[in-house]
Amino acid sequence: MAKKQYSMVIDLHACVGCTACDIACKRENNVPAEFAWSNHIIQTEGTFPDVKYRHIPTMCNHCTDAPCVANCPTTAMHKTEDGLTMLDAEKCIGCRACQLACPYGVIYFNEHEPHQPLPTDKEAVIPGCTATIEEVREKTGTPLPYYNPARAETIPGIRPKGVAEKCTLCDHRLAKGDVPACVEACPAGARIFGDLNDPQSAPRKALNKHAPSVLRPEKGTQPNVLYIRDF
Numbered sequence: 001m002a003k004k005q006y007s008m009v010i011d012l013h014a015c016v017g018c019t020a021c022d023i024a025c026k027r028e029n030n031v032p033a034e035f036a037w038s039n040h041i042i043q044t045e046g047t048f049p050d051v052k053y054r055h056i057p058t059m060c061n062h063c064t065d066a067p068c069v070a071n072c073p074t075t076a077m078h079k080t081e082d083g084l085t086m087l088d089a090e091k092c093i094g095c096r097a098c099q100l101a102c103p104y105g106v107i108y109f110n111e112h113e114p115h116q117p118l119p120t121d122k123e124a125v126i127p128g129c130t131a132t133i134e135e136v137r138e139k140t141g142t143p144l145p146y147y148n149p150a151r152a153e154t155i156p157g158i159r160p161k162g163v164a165e166k167c168t169l170c171d172h173r174l175a176k177g178d179v180p181a182c183v184e185a186c187p188a189g190a191r192i193f194g195d196l197n198d199p200q201s202a203p204r205k206a207l208n209k210h211a212p213s214v215l216r217p218e219k220g221t222q223p224n225v226l227y228i229r230d231f
Contacts, residue, residue, distance in 0.1 A: 003081060003082075003197070004081065004082040004083060004195045004197055004198075005064075005082070005083035005195060005196040005197045005224060006062065006082050006083050006084060006169055006174065006193070006194070006195060006196070006224065007062075007083075007193070007194065007195070007196035007203045007224040007225070007226065008059070008169070008180075008183075008191060008192070008193050008203070008224070008225045008226070009191075009192040009193075009202075009203040009206045009207060009212065009225075009226050009227075009228060010057050010190055010191055010192070010225065010226070010227050010228070011189075011190045011191075011192065011206070011210075011228050011229055012054075012055075012056065012190075012227055012228065012229050012230050012231065013228075013229040013231070014188045014189055014190035014229075015055060015057060015186075015188060015190040016187070016188050016190075017040070017055035018187065018188075019040065020182075020185045020186060020187060021038045021057060021182035021183075021185055021186055021191065022036060022038045022039060022040065022182075023185070024038075024181040024182050024184065024185030025037050025038035025059075025167070025181055025182050026038075026146075027146055027148065027181070028148055028150075028151065028170060028173075028181035029148070029151050029168075029170070029181075030115075030144060030146070030147055030148055030151050030157055030158050031165075032110075032114045032115055033115075035108040035165070037059060037060070037106075037108075037165075037166060037167040038057070038058075038059050038167065038182050039057075039058045039059065039106070040055055040056060040057050040058055041054070041055075041056040041058055042054070042055055042056075043056070052231070054230075054231060056215075056227070057190075057191075058104065058106060058215070058225075059106060059167045059182070059225060060085060060104075060106045060107070060166045060167035060168075060169075060225075061104055061106070061214070061215070061221065061223035061224060061225045062083060062084055062085045062167075062169060062223070062224045062225065063085065063221035063222055063223050063224065064083070064221070064222035064223075064224065065220065065221050065222045066079065066085050066221060067101040067102065067103065067219075067221060068085065068097075068098035068099075068101050068102050068107060069085060069098075070101070071097045071098060071100070071101040072097060072098050073093070073095060073097060074091045074092070074093055075088075075091060076088045076089070076090075076091035076092040076093070076098075076164075077092075077098045077164075080171075082174070083196075083224060084168065084169055084171055085166075086155075086168060086171065087155070087163075087164055087165065087166065087168075089155060089156050089159055089160065089163045089165075092162075092163040092164055094109070094162040094163055094164075096109055096164065098164055099164055103216050103219045103221065104215060104216065106166055106167065107164050107165075107166045108164065108165050108166060109163075109164050109165075110159055110160065110161050110162060110163055110164075110165065111161070112161060113160075113161045114158055114159060114160075114161070115143075115144055115158065122134050133145055143157075143158060144158070150172055150173075151172060153172045153175070154168075154171050154172045154175065155168065155171075155172075169193075170182075179193050180193060192206050196224065203226075206228060207226065207228070209228075210228035210229055211228070212226040212227060212228050213226070213227050213228075213230060214226055214227065215227075
């Protein structure tokens with residue numbers, strides 16, 4: 001068994017569906033507008049007034065038996081000692097085998113240069129009042145108006161054309177002892193993060209109290225993103 005197994009337990013009773021997690025993830029990881037490392041499933045069932053609504057946050061499940069890793073021909077997609085599923089952009093050949101193998105649809109592929117619309121947008125939202133994207137980039141000295149340089153500490157700050165990308169559980173933050181950005185941003189404390197192999201960790205205590213569920217259990221991938229207290 002791995003020394004550590006980082007895990008995310010999501011309390012669906014606590015989640016308010018505000019999507020602060022999605023916004024924080026994009027800002028922290030410089031994620032292109034068309035991708036969503038942190039995403040959600042919305043389900044509505046029934047007929048008014050007997051209607052059931054579910055908001056289910058999603059992300060890479062960092063599966064113990066990850067099909068994306070098993071199907072990668074270059075070992076670009078691999079498992080770490082901490083149980084993370086990571087992608088080495090230098091080894092990625094753009095075959096998209098990982099994307100096809102993922103049963104959760106949480107791996108994305110850069111078909112074009114990322115953030116391409118931003119550098120060409122030179123108009124202010126409010127002329128004479130707000131700055132243009134070009135002006136913000138020049139003042140900050142960054143490739144994007146919302147670029148986070150810390151992301152480049154472990155993987156490319158902006159993933160290049162021709163490679164895949166996905167949630168890393170903010171591995172660059174974990175290396176400093178911080179929690180993922182989505183966990184920090186959640187106003188309701190719905191995201192419970194820690195080492196599943198530690199019996200005293202917050203995720204393990206939550207699972208001891210509530211029976212968990214996972215997405216697509218029939219796939220047998222052993223996800224390390226688990227859900228408690230479903231409706």
